[in-house]
Amino acid sequence: MDSLIHSTRDVTIRSISVSEMNNNVYLLTSKATGAQLLIDAADDFPAIQQLLTDSAADTSEPTKLLRIATTHQHWDHVRALAELVAANGATTSAGADDADALPVPVDVRLSHGDVERFDDFEVRAIHLRGHTPGSIAFVYQDPDGPAHIFSGDSLFPGGVGNTQNDPARFTSLLNDVTERLFDAYPDDTVVHPGHGLPTTLGAERPHLEEWRARGA
Numbered sequence: 001m002d003s004l005i006h007s008t009r010d011v012t013i014r015s016i017s018v019s020e021m022n023n024n025v026y027l028l029t030s031k032a033t034g035a036q037l038l039i040d041a042a043d044d045f046p047a048i049q050q051l052l053t054d055s056a057a058d059t060s061e062p063t064k065l066l067r068i069a070t071t072h073q074h075w076d077h078v079r080a081l082a083e084l085v086a087a088n089g090a091t092t093s094a095g096a097d098d099a100d101a102l103p104v105p106v107d108v109r110l111s112h113g114d115v116e117r118f119d120d121f122e123v124r125a126i127h128l129r130g131h132t133p134g135s136i137a138f139v140y141q142d143p144d145g146p147a148h149i150f151s152g153d154s155l156f157p158g159g160v161g162n163t164q165n166d167p168a169r170f171t172s173l174l175n176d177v178t179e180r181l182f183d184a185y186p187d188d189t190v191v192h193p194g195h196g197l198p199t200t201l202g203a204e205r206p207h208l209e210e211w212r213a214r215g216a
Contacts, residue, residue, distance in 0.1 A: 012058035034061035035119035071152025095134030130173025
């Protein structure tokens with residue numbers, strides 16, 4: 001399975017799409033140290049293991065999967081999580097309000113603004129309330145380029161995530177996405193969603209009011 005590759009100054013970002021729901025699995029690898037963060041062990045354990053194998057090309061050092069982070073609790077984003085933890089011994093992280101619903105113990109329960117560091121790179125947890133209670137977007141800031149937001153199912157090209165036609169959840173999610181992503185990061189920020197192709201905040205920003213008027 002071919003992976004999409006984004007190269008930043010310090011980190012290579014690979015992604016593959018798995019399962020009948022086209023879930024995205026993301027892998028960040030430090031070019032200098034081989035330290036790795038995987039985001040959303042969604043499904044297809046063999047494909048994820050192949051992704052890890054292929055990532056050896058992204059560094060001159062031995063790779064080491066340090067953390068498996070989960071954007072949110074929904075079943076289609078965690079089907080390979082237990083198998084991947086057992087095979088690789090990585091620690092886990094997820095939003096505090098979703099952690100108990102995951103199929104493995106969560107080592108790090110994340111709150112808004114928490115920073116996780118992996119050797120020479122770090123990601124920031126952005127709590128986006130609405131799709132699930134504990135949904136987390138992970139932000140990696142390239143020192144020489146745009147930020148990269150791994151948004152789970154909270155932000156897609158064309159709108160925010162599903163809130164089951166609940167107006168309160170929709171308003172909460174759109175408010176958080178607006179204030180914590182669009183108001184905090186510039187237009188060149190790359191959005192890597194839980195399903196589908198990447199977009200940028202600049203491409204989506206003109207439509208925020210349309211989304212609000214459209215409603216849940």
